[in-house]
Amino acid sequence: MLWSRAGGARKPAWVLRRLGRVLGGAGGSMAKSSYEYVRQFEADDTCLHNCWIVVRLDGRSFHRFVEQHNFTKPNDDRALQLMNKCAQTVMLELKDITIAYGQSDEYSFVFNKKTHWFKRRASKFMSHVVSQFAASYVFYWKDYFSDQPLLYPPGFDGRVILYPSNQNLMDYLKWRQADCHINNLYNTVFWALVHQGGLTKAQAQERLRGTLSSDKNEILFSEFNINYNNEPLMYRKGTILVWQKVNEIATKQINSEKEVKQTPSKVTSLHCDIIGQQFWKEHPEILDDS
Structure with a gap:
């Protein structure tokens, strides 16, 4: 046999x-x-070529998560720094990400126009970013919340958006930063009225109904002696993650005969305005799709 x-x-x-x-x-x-x-x-979910690929993730049911894990209101430095750490981990894993922007419980990751990661499949981009981020959130939790046990795993959902032009992409990121300002100003006034003004949440909500940004700034200053412009930039502007060159040269061995000198880059956190043109003039490499 x-x-x-x-x-x-x-x-x-x-x-x-x-x-x-x-x-x-x-x-x-x-x-x-x-x-x-x-x-x-299987559906063909290949992203169009020559488009910026943006993956935005958001915390799922984070209102309940925040309450049960005793986050400080209106902003918890530990939680924001943890989000930034997770985003940095994603960028180090997927180096085709040119810029990331985060605020509160959301983060947006922008992939280079010419990227060929995952054959440009949207489902691959979304699942990899969200899973890497969520796993990092659990893994690094104890480094930022040493006195608060993680009661249950957090959830994040994601979406993929394509932007065909540089202006579209810039407008998207400016929109997210404008959203950060609007939400943070409201939350700062709201929790001042609750914690320092003695109002209930319902009363504070009613007090702020129909108010403009100028009205909120006036309440903060006149009633609580808080100048909103002096609040930390991370609260007001969110966090921008970019690649920046390191002041050193690394040598990479290609083969036994050839060596290539490289200037390494690292992920750097910025807390600044991206709505004006100054940021984009200082960082032209972000929109360089080569």
């Missing part, structure tokens, strides 16, 4: 031939099977 080895186990050759016929292989080959047709049901 003829015998053959497969997977470390001795199997008769006729068994292998029969398996090959059952699985649809030619000549006993098991490289393909008759079941492969199911791949045809």
